[in-house]
Amino acid sequence: MKYDHKQIEPVWQKKWEEAGIFHAESNSAKPKYYALIEFPYPSGQGLHVGHPRSYTALDIVARKRRLQGYNVLYPIGWDAFGLPTENFAIKNHVHPREVTNKNVAGFKRQLKSLGISFDWSREINTTDPKYYKWTQWIFLQLFKHGLAYKKEMAVNWCTSCKCVLANEEVVNGVCERCGSEVIRKVQSQWMLKITDYAERLIKDLDLVDYPERVKTQQKNWIGRSTGAEVDFTTTTGDTLTVYTTRPDTLFGATYMVVSPEHPIIDKLSSVIKNMDEIRLYREAASRKSDFERTEVVKEKTGVRLDGIEAVNPVNGKQIPIFISDYVLMSYGTGAIMAVPAHDTRDWDFAKKFGLPIIEVVKGGEDVQKAAFTDCATGVLVNSDYLDGLSVEEAKRKITEKLTEMGKGRAKVNYKLRDWVFSRQRYWGEPIPIVYCPCCGTVPLPESELPLELPDVESYEPTDNGKSPLAKITDWVNTKCPKCGADAVRETDTMPQWAGSSWYFLRYTDPHNDEALASREALDYWTPVDWYNGGMEHTTLHLLYSRFWHKFLYDIKVVPTPEPYAKRTSHGMILGENGEKMSKSRGNVVNPDEIVNEYGADTMRLFEMFIGDFENSAPWSSNSIKGCRRFTERFYNLESIMTDEEFIRPELENKFHKTIKKVSEDIETLKFNTAIAALMTLINDIYASGSITKGELKIFTTLVSPFAPHVAEQVWSDKKLGDGFVSKSEWPSYDESKCVDEQTEIVVQVNGKVKEKINVPVDIDKDGAMSLAKGSEKIKSLIDGKNIVKEIYVPGKLINIVAK
RNA sequence: GCCGGUAUGGCGGAAUAGGCAGACGCAAGGGACUUAAAAUCCCUCGGAGUAAAAUCCGUACCGGUUCAAGUCCGGUUACCGGCACCA
Numbered sequence: 001m002k003y004d005h006k007q008i009e010p011v012w013q014k015k016w017e018e019a020g021i022f023h024a025e026s027n028s029a030k031p032k033y034y035a036l037i038e039f040p041y042p043s044g045q046g047l048h049v050g051h052p053r054s055y056t057a058l059d060i061v062a063r064k065r066r067l068q069g070y071n072v073l074y075p076i077g078w079d080a081f082g083l084p085t086e087n088f089a090i091k092n093h094v095h096p097r098e099v100t101n102k103n104v105a106g107f108k109r110q111l112k113s114l115g116i117s118f119d120w121s122r123e124i125n126t127t128d129p130k131y132y133k134w135t136q137w138i139f140l141q142l143f144k145h146g147l148a149y150k151k152e153m154a155v156n157w158c159t160s161c162k163c164v165l166a167n168e169e170v171v172n173g174v175c176e177r178c179g180s181e182v183i184r185k186v187q188s189q190w191m192l193k194i195t196d197y198a199e200r201l202i203k204d205l206d207l208v209d210y211p212e213r214v215k216t217q218q219k220n221w222i223g224r225s226t227g228a229e230v231d232f233t234t235t236t237g238d239t240l241t242v243y244t245t246r247p248d249t250l251f252g253a254t255y256m257v258v259s260p261e262h263p264i265i266d267k268l269s270s271v272i273k274n275m276d277e278i279r280l281y282r283e284a285a286s287r288k289s290d291f292e293r294t295e296v297v298k299e300k301t302g303v304r305l306d307g308i309e310a311v312n313p314v315n316g317k318q319i320p321i322f323i324s325d326y327v328l329m330s331y332g333t334g335a336i337m338a339v340p341a342h343d344t345r346d347w348d349f350a351k352k353f354g355l356p357i358i359e360v361v362k363g364g365e366d367v368q369k370a371a372f373t374d375c376a377t378g379v380l381v382n383s384d385y386l387d388g389l390s391v392e393e394a395k396r397k398i399t400e401k402l403t404e405m406g407k408g409r410a411k412v413n414y415k416l417r418d419w420v421f422s423r424q425r426y427w428g429e430p431i432p433i434v435y436c437p438c439c440g441t442v443p444l445p446e447s448e449l450p451l452e453l454p455d456v457e458s459y460e461p462t463d464n465g466k467s468p469l470a471k472i473t474d475w476v477n478t479k480c481p482k483c484g485a486d487a488v489r490e491t492d493t494m495p496q497w498a499g500s501s502w503y504f505l506r507y508t509d510p511h512n513d514e515a516l517a518s519r520e521a522l523d524y525w526t527p528v529d530w531y532n533g534g535m536e537h538t539t540l541h542l543l544y545s546r547f548w549h550k551f552l553y554d555i556k557v558v559p560t561p562e563p564y565a566k567r568t569s570h571g572m573i574l575g576e577n578g579e580k581m582s583k584s585r586g587n588v589v590n591p592d593e594i595v596n597e598y599g600a601d602t603m604r605l606f607e608m609f610i611g612d613f614e615n616s617a618p619w620s621s622n623s624i625k626g627c628r629r630f631t632e633r634f635y636n637l638e639s640i641m642t643d644e645e646f647i648r649p650e651l652e653n654k655f656h657k658t659i660k661k662v663s664e665d666i667e668t669l670k671f672n673t674a675i676a677a678l679m680t681l682i683n684d685i686y687a688s689g690s691i692t693k694g695e696l697k698i699f700t701t702l703v704s705p706f707a708p709h710v711a712e713q714v715w716s717d718k719k720l721g722d723g724f725v726s727k728s729e730w731p732s733y734d735e736s737k738c739v740d741e742q743t744e745i746v747v748q749v750n751g752k753v754k755e756k757i758n759v760p761v762d763i764d765k766d767g768a769m770s771l772a773k774g775s776e777k778i779k780s781l782i783d784g785k786n787i788v789k790e791i792y793v794p795g796k797l798i799n800i801v802a803k
Numbered sequence: 804g805c806c807g808g809u810a811u812g813g814c815g816g817a818a819u820a821g822g823c824a825g826a827c828g829c830a831a832g833g834g835a836c837u838u839a840a841a842a843u844c845c846c847u848c849g850g851a852g853u854a855a856a857a858u859c860c861g862u863a864c865c866g867g868u869u870c871a872a873g874u875c876c877g878g879u880u881a882c883c884g885g886c887a888c889c890a
Contacts, residue, residue, distance in 0.1 A: 213807055220806060223889065244890060257890090300888085331889045338890085344804090345888055415889050535808095535884075572884095609828070611815055615808085616883080623815060626828040673817070676827035683827090746823045751871050753823055789870055797822050801870045 003635040005599025009709040013115055021727055022066075022117040024073040026521070033070040034525050035062045036504055036564070038533040038541070039077045039124075041496075042103035043084055047110045048581055049589045049607070049619060050573040054532050056604045057570065057613060057671060059116045061530060063705035064666055066117075067730035073525055074117055075507035077124035078104050082496040086427035090459050096427045100127055110591060115600045115708050117726070122510045126499030131506065132429040133450035134516040135498050138548065140432060140443050141555055147193040150441070153420060157185035157465065183287065187465060190431060190492060192419040194547045198222050199412075201546055209566040211614075214538050221539040223415025228399045230337060230408040232256060232310040235318065236271050240264060240310055243332030243413055246342065246375065247402070248394035251383035252360035253337040254350065256310045256321045257302065260285040261329040265305070273306035278323060285325045300326055300349040312337075313407040314398070315384070324349065332413055340371065347371035358382060361391060419544065421495060426459040426468045428493030436480035436487040445481050453493075467491040500541055501548040504528050504563060516557070523559050531564040534572075542567070568669055571616035573607075578618045589619050601707035602628045608671035608706060630675075633682055634703055635710055637691050638717055644692040652737055654684055655698060659733035662702050671706075678703060696720060698731045747772045748799040749781045765792040772798045 016022060035058045040051060062074035080100045089096040104125065111118070124131055142148040160180035194201075202222055205215045227245035234240055240256065258264060260282045269275050281303045302324030309318040326345055327336055340350035340357045347370070350357055357367055362381045364372025372378065375391040385401075386394045402408030422431070432444035432451045444451055454475040456468050469491040470476060480487040502516065508525040509517035533542070549563040574580060575587025582588065594603045605627040611617030647655050658681045665674035681699070685691050691699070697720040704711035704725045715725035740761055745768065747755040755775050759768055769790060772778055778800070785802035792798050 216807065217885070220886080225889075227890080242890080246890080326888050326890095328889070336890045343890070345890075348888095413889080415886095539885080609815090612817095617815065620815065620829075623829045630828085672815090673827080676817075679827055744823090748822085748871075751822095751869095756823075791822085791870060793822055797871090799822080799870055 001638075003632045003710070005601065005631075005709070008713045009113075009115065009595075009600050012709045012712045013112060015712075016115075016117070016724070016726065017120075019724070020121075021724060022072075022074070022119050023121055024075075024119050025071050028071040030069060030071040032073065032525055032529075033062070033065040034073045034504075034508075034527070034529045035065070036075070036507075036528045036531045038537065039079050039500070039503060040107060041079045041082060041084075042100060042107045044088060044099070044103055045583065045588075046103075046106050047591050049591050049594065050581060052114055052116075052591060052603070053573055053607050053610075053613075054534075054570045055111070055114070055116050056607045057669070058530065058532050059604075060608070060666055060671065060705040062117055063708065063726060064663075064730060066726065067701065067704075067728060069729075073122075073507065074119060075122045075124075075510075076111065076116075076118040076120065077122075077503060077507070078107070078126065079496065079500050079503070080104065080125055080127040081428045081494075081499055083425070083427070086425060086459055089427070095455070096459065097127065100125075113595050113600060114591065114604065117708070122507050124503060124506050124510050126429075126503065127427075129450040129452050130511075130513070132499065134506065135429050135494065135502070136432045136444075136449050136451060137446060137516065138502060138552070139429075139494070139498070140446060140449075141557075142192060142551060143433070143443050145551070145555065147196065147551065148421065149191055149193065150188050151191045151418075152186050153189040153191070154184040155187050155189070155465075156182050158182050185465070187424075189420050189422040190490075192421045192547075194419045194544070195414060195416055197547050197550055198224065198414040198416050200550060201416075201543065204546075204550075204562055208562050208564065210564075211567070211569060214535070214542070214567060214569065217535075217538045218543060221416065221543065225413050225415075227411060227413065228395075228402060228408050229333065229411045230313065230402060231406075232313060232337070234264075234268075234321070235309045235311070236268060238264065238268065240321070240335055241333045242335045242337045243411060244337055246339065246391075246395070247398045247408070248375075248380060248383075248386065248389075248391050249339040249342050249360050250312070250314050250337065250398055251386065252339040252341050252358045253312055253319060254340060254356045254358055255319050255338045256335060257324050257327045257338055257346075257349070258305075258321065258335040259327040259329040260323050260325055262323070262334045264335075265323065268305075268308060271307050274303070277303055278305065281323060300324060300345070300352055302326075302349065302353070304353075313402070313405065320355075322349075322353070330417060331415065341367040342371055342373055342375075344371045344373060360386075419497075419547075421498070422492035423495050424461050424465055424467045424491075425493055426453070426456060428495065429453075429498055430469065431490045431492050431494060433490040434478060434480055434487045435490065436483060436485055438485055439480055439482045439487075442480055442482050442487070448481070451489075467493060469493070497541060497544050501545040502552070504531075504545075505549075505552075505558065519559075522557075526558060527560045527562060528564045530566045530568070532568045532570060535569045538569075569614060571612070571614055573610070574616055574618040576619050576621065581619075589621075594624070598624060598628050599631070599709075601710045602631050605630060605675060605706055609675045611672060613669045613671055627675075630679055630682070631707055631710055633686070634699075634707070635714060637682070637685065637696055637699070638714055640686075640690045641696050641718055642690050642692050645694040646692060647695050647698070648688070648692060651684065651688060651695065653740060654681055655695065656733040656737040659698065659702065659731050660735075660738055663730070663733070666705070675706065678706075693718065693720065700725055701728055701731055743795050745795065746797045747775065747778055748797065749778065750801055751799060754778060754781060761795055765790075765794075768792055768798055772800070 037054050037058050062072050065072045085096050085099050089099050126132060139148060158180060202219055202224060225245050227243060228247040229241050229243050232240045265278060272278060302322045305321045308321055310321050311318055338346040340346040341359045342361055359367045360381060360383050361372060361378035363378035378391050380386040380389045380394045386397060399410050430451045430453055432449060434442045434444060436442050454472050456472055459468050461468060462470055476488050476491060478487055478489055505517050509521035512518055545563055549558060550561060552558045553561050575585060577587055579585055579587060606624040609627055658677050661677040662674045696718060700711050700714050700720055708726060711725050721728050742758050743761045744756050744758055746753050747757060755777050757771055759771060782800055782802045787800060787802050789801040
């Protein structure tokens, strides 16, 4: 029979489904294994060939674990709330739910055609009220524990669309859709206090097995810095507190800068002589978009506060105060002490405004020419009692001194900011909060969850930037759950990140109406053993879900402090031209075409063979042919099978080595070399002219995680075992059979390969050396020379250094 | 600017912990089979050099350590990703 993937693949997909062999067992005595991929956002474009890279990789792991006797949970679901669906709905006047259902159906068909061993009985969807009931429940717990709060926040506002934009929708300072100017507008927003967990989110990275680059990126994002707060007194008798990581340079502070939004300006407006000028500057700063404020401003701007000065607490010197937008209200205290000699930004500003530059750390170039910022090498000068100390010593000493004086304290700061949790959008989870004129902000009772998303006429945001939900008055108007008075509902919805911050918990018990998941299910299944996903989620999704998980751990809902024991990341699949795959570049490859032309097995093999799993690799419509050939060659083994159950002695070593190699490579993400090893073995098998039944059984099992359909076909055609190969047993290898008896070692003279000799594997140095010297060629090369050194690397190489 | 990643044949890539650079696959060239083509099978395939060998060069670039460097150390460049005045 000729290999025909269209005959084979749908048949086995159906048989697997009917037999339910990929269902995770709920009450099992087996050890558990929880493999997880990032659940997809069901977009209208459908899957592209990038998606299956991650799904296939963990499918291979999941299938191998099943064969190793684990009870495996490998689930799938839909992260279905979000903007593209909503925008599509607005444009085409359809309900986002319909769009979602249609897209989910498309994705499902595509995923099923790839033969991935998901447990479809546990499928979840973040837009299902039965699911988002628990997203809302978690929000209520966060609220009750003071971790959800409202704050006036600047948002992106499109002046033409009259609507709030997400950061992703602002491109180069203009609206992505209409191209008009985006400004900052202050609105009251729900925030989540992720900053309370900053320290633990860093520290607990020690508990998990993540790639170092992921850990580093999370640490940098959280941005912990240690320093001190210093209280300056002003000539008006007020206190102005600054945060600095360089308290050692306090004697070099020659001015101060406060951010344009700093409250001290309003407080002292009657004292400041040039208030008009200050007002103008503040206004200009507030009008600037984030883009202008960070991107365009290369030259420092600012205005001096006329009529006030600050007093340096350590030397009593009076120094001027400026406002400037290079100081951010959102970090530290919104005010800084400026040490131009040792900070580049302060130096730029001081040069522009002609301010004095005093060197307090010696060891660099002339500070009048450039700031000296290296704190590892310098020695303190011009700093009274700090003189002669190293920077580190000076930091410690001055912090102690300030603490004694009551003028300062050690302080840790984080770049991480609280999570803006409100969206003025329709297609998201409604925030379960009611505003009552008497009781204030009241959480909805848990018994009233889920708070379902009502139907609306149109999904467009309102003119004043409120969510479309605000237009549905009979939904908005409600009674206060506490006192029964007339009240209104919160109309903001949650961001897309909400549903994905806990979805892996729901998979453990997806149909539970009493809890987000039962405690037994969570105790059994969590943490996730292996989570693979994209690097682009490192600082958002991965961090957000760790935060939620830690909170749920604190309130004793989940049993583990960390959600994922092991995290890995795959590289992108690029277009054939080496560029990122995108619709606009026209280089998108649709998996449907590949499955149709070559079959799912070939597709899966190629996805894994294409290159180093962790690096990006370009798609190649030529190279895939090699994987198709391998699939056919594997299938054609049927025709050369003999009935012996054993492994032929001449192939025994090769089989054991391959079992070892494939077993190990799957664990270390080296799927490409695992497949290469299978290809090498099949070449050896064909060279031998036949394959025994016993050999084919092993080979088929090894292939089955990669190319499961054809493996099942061969398994059943040749009656290699009972039932499915997917329910059989992973082959084991014998370490002693992986070593060869004879081995070729390389003989070098002065580091250059001159000869290769065959030796018994356990030969000692003397034996190998005399064999090497017995070679005519080597003899002629070292004859008459002085042998300086002889190196023997067992089983590998001899190097004779001769002069 | 800062942080992270990457750099190996015509191409994707391989090389445990410093020990034969180029496994495996693709493409290309030659041959067998065929009326022919496809498929399949066999051979060649980094560069220079040679009748063939020998030999020399070669893992982005410059330098170092070592008997031995794609791998370790110091420096440089290019590309990709993230962040962007974080005091």
